[in-house]
Amino acid sequence: MKHKIVVVDDEPMTVKALKRLFESQPFDFFIFNSPQQALEQIDEISPQVILSDQRIPEMEGVRFLEKVGKKWPETVRMILTGFCIPENVHGAFSRGEILKVVAKPWDDNQLLQQIHTAFHYFDSVQFAKTYQCDICGEKGRPDLIQMHYFSYMCRRCKNLYELLPGVVFKSLRRFVTGNVL
Numbered sequence: 001m002k003h004k005i006v007v008v009d010d011e012p013m014t015v016k017a018l019k020r021l022f023e024s025q026p027f028d029f030f031i032f033n034s035p036q037q038a039l040e041q042i043d044e045i046s047p048q049v050i051l052s053d054q055r056i057p058e059m060e061g062v063r064f065l066e067k068v069g070k071k072w073p074e075t076v077r078m079i080l081t082g083f084c085i086p087e088n089v090h091g092a093f094s095r096g097e098i099l100k101v102v103a104k105p106w107d108d109n110q111l112l113q114q115i116h117t118a119f120h121y122f123d124s125v126q127f128a129k130t131y132q133c134d135i136c137g138e139k140g141r142p143d144l145i146q147m148h149y150f151s152y153m154c155r156r157c158k159n160l161y162e163l164l165p166g167v168v169f170k171s172l173r174r175f176v177t178g179n180v181l
């Protein structure tokens, strides 16, 4: 599935800059001037990532992303804001409703990297839903790492694996999972 991002921003200069930046990228982008229009199109587009400016018409960016999060909780939400980050943006970020706060003016490479990280995060979460850690058996961890073809470890267990001598790790694994392998 191709990666898609929905952007809400009505400042012509910002929109122009983002278009120029995104044109050479491997993902599809959809830019809306109005949050309402974006909300109407999200089902059809089914983007993995949503980026909104904080200052947009009709409602604040953080409010728009809150609505998106309620209806499409799996989307990764990012906000563009001025140098001074408003209190409610801080709040939404610490509650985990927004994954990234990008300050304007942004650095092109950094913004692209953050968007790619957001896509990657989305993919990891989807992936983790179907696979589980072979060591602790936990499902839904976004930090699963592929060890062999059909073997996965979560970051926590991998850290332990690297830390402990193999024989201790094996007996710990047997103790936790009852798995002799």
Ligand SMILES: [Zn+2]
Residues within 6 Å of the ligand: 133, 134, 135, 136, 137, 138, 153, 154, 155, 156, 157, 158
């Ligand atoms: Zn684990």
